Amino acid sequence: TKEIVMPKQKDFKRVVRSRMEKTGESYTAARLQLVRKKEADFAKLAGMSDASVKKATGRTWTEWVKTLDEVRAADKPHREIARYVSSTGTPDWWSQMVTVGYERIRGLRDKGQRRGGGYEAHKSKTFAVPVKKLFAAFAKMDFDVRSATPNKRMRLAWDDGTTVEVMFTSKGVQKSAVEVTHQKLPDKSAAEKMKAWWGERLNALAESF
Incomplete structure (x- = not known):
């Protein structure tokens, strides 16, 4: 030990x-x-x-x-x-x-919780496509895109006032990853629900390639 x-x-x-x-x-x-x-x-x-x-x-x-x-x-x-x-x-x-x-x-926040209160849902997935193709496919989904940096990041607005940060990373010529962070969620239950929801959306996106 x-x-x-x-x-x-x-x-x-x-x-x-x-x-x-x-x-x-x-x-x-x-x-x-x-x-x-x-x-x-x-x-x-x-x-x-x-x-x-x-x-x-x-x-x-x-x-x-x-x-x-x-x-x-x-x-x-x-x-x-x-x-x-x-x-x-x-x-x-x-x-x-x-x-x-x-x-x-260090016990300064619970899993999914932000420092000072509020919760976040995190979900990531790796895709067997170039980051440019992944970004383009994500941009075509039915989201309210507030700002974006091509092939790097995207900020989405939600009807309930929550926000979503999306980060794109190239992992090679034919490999890339996306990391979704859904912010300003009211509680742990909402964070778990949105994590599952994003998991389903990312899986569906993977099947579309």
Whole structure:
């Protein structure tokens, strides 16, 4: 069994206090919950495998947690954490994934929840077509497109006031991926519902090629 690498004592205390503010727990209770989170749990809490994050960023979740704890990331807003992760040479999309994963690991947000409230639904899929063809096919779907950068990103508006960010990534001449983030959802149930809905739409799109 690997030894659990904890942050420096003063940094860990800041993480505990951040959790206290979110959950209302006592210092002792918050500290106990954080200590109990073993390294093996990090991938599950983050919602992404250690292998995936290691391949994309060069670091495991344990290494990211240690790095971010050392710069007091638990005390910082989401955007500032993501900016720091990006400064390490991590691609923009993965900077967001690492930031969200860290926030989940440290108990700063639930799965699908944004910092400060509100929920999001995330869904991604890889397609055996060039990114240009994937973008064009997505653009033809019945969506209210508010802004777009060809072959890179798209912003959609929903009738209920929620918004959708769509990111496109080329993975080769005949391979590409799309990442959908449905934002401003009211609760966890709505996030789960929209995640399933987007899964169906992306599967249908794949079958159309």
